[in-house]
Amino acid sequence: xxxxxxxxxxxxxxxxxxxxxxxxxxxxxxxxxxxxxxxxxxxxxxxxxxxxxxxxxxxxxxxxxxxxxxxxxxxxxxxxxxxxxxxxxxxxxxxxxxxxxxxxxxxxxxxxxxxxxxxxxxxxxxxx
Numbered sequence: 001x002x003x004x005x006x007x008x009x010x011x012x013x014x015x016x017x018x019x020x021x022x023x024x025x026x027x028x029x030x031x032x033x034x035x036x037x038x039x040x041x042x043x044x045x046x047x048x049x050x051x052x053x054x055x056x057x058x059x060x061x062x063x064x065x066x067x068x069x070x071x072x073x074x075x076x077x078x079x080x081x082x083x084x085x086x087x088x089x090x091x092x093x094x095x096x097x098x099x100x101x102x103x104x105x106x107x108x109x110x111x112x113x114x115x116x117x118x119x120x121x122x123x124x125x126x127x128x
Contacts, residue, residue: 002046003035003046003047009033009034009035009049010027010030010033011027013030013033013049013051014026014027014030016074017062020068020069020072020074021062021065021066021068021069022065022068023058023061023062023065025053025058025062028054029053029054029055029058030051030052030053030054031052031053031054032050032051032052033049033050033051033052034049034050035047035048035049035050036048036049036050050079060104062076063076063078063103063104077102078102078103078104078105080102080105081105084102084105084107087107087118087119087120087121088100088102088107090121090124091107091109091118091124094124095109095110095111095124095127099111106119107119109124109127111127
């Protein structure tokens with residue numbers, strides 16, 4: 001999402017959900033919404049936005065509809081734990097970002113025509 005100095009981030013996020021993803025989420029259904037600065041920021045990439053939902057079902061809807069953002073500059077990812085994030089990055093390095101995703105804390109890899117849930121690094125070596 002583009003960054004501006006005096007932005008209304010909550011409105012920008014709800015507008016994105018409504019206009020690009022066809023998900024109607026009111027601002028009252030979002031518990032918290034803020035930008036997360038990177039350790040080494042890059043000028044061409046705005047800081048990430050972290051959104052915390054009040055209702056887990058709304059979160060599920062957004063995660064399922066994120067596929068509608070393909071070919072845009074917006075990416076929606078889960079805030080994974082450190083071990084899961086390492087597993088996710090390792091899977092991406094072996095199977096490309098197009099074939100790896102996470103859903104509700106689980107990491108999935110598409111290998112050929114099959115989708116596999118990956119729980120450990122050793123699962124990745126078995127898939128090759």
